[in-house]
Amino acid sequence: SQQGEEDPQALSIQEGENATMNCSYKTSINNLQWYRQNSGRGLVHLILIRSNEREKHSGRLRVTLDTSKKSSSLLITASRAADTASYFCATANTGRRALTFGSGTRLQVQP
């Protein structure tokens, strides 16, 4: 499967700051999803944005999608130490049932 790229690969911020992660992908998509993974654990679904949407909010999360640039961003506002985790974007590509994951961003929020 062709994976997307995420940047940064690692991000360290102080509690209260905002964290922005970017994701690029390669193929046509039906939707793009963001997941969180705590170390050594399964993935938790955060938010889904459809290909015809440009921005979506959920609590402290804000996701944007630019299909012309094949890119998305995840913004976590007012970060907390508990937000420390790896974050992955994943695309549901046209004609493919499984998700294709980006390379991930490891976020460290310092208390």
Place this chain on the structure above:
Amino acid sequence: GAVVSQHPSRVICKSGTSVKIECRSLDFQATTMFWYRQFPKQSLMLMATSNEGSKATYEQGVEKDKFLINHASLTLSTLTVTSAHPEDSSFYICSARDPTGLYGYTFGSGTRLTVV
């Protein structure tokens, strides 16, 4: 939301032995489940798509004889790593699509396999 239960969470086995990992959908029926492998500090790579009542579809480069997938019921898919070797040590995660379509895909908690 939909819940997928994966067992065991952690297993250590000797080289040459086989290990079975189970993935159950607890409150919904999953005609399709997905098996991923994740190496340390890397992303998830799809290994195969498990189809209830039919053969699994494997990704290029994944040996079907080594990674046996069985999806005999609408709530259970199993992955058996046969003749395991140290290079098979990895984190294996199963997934199913949330039937409501609202929450994306739901994931098991993963299985940490260590082959010694």
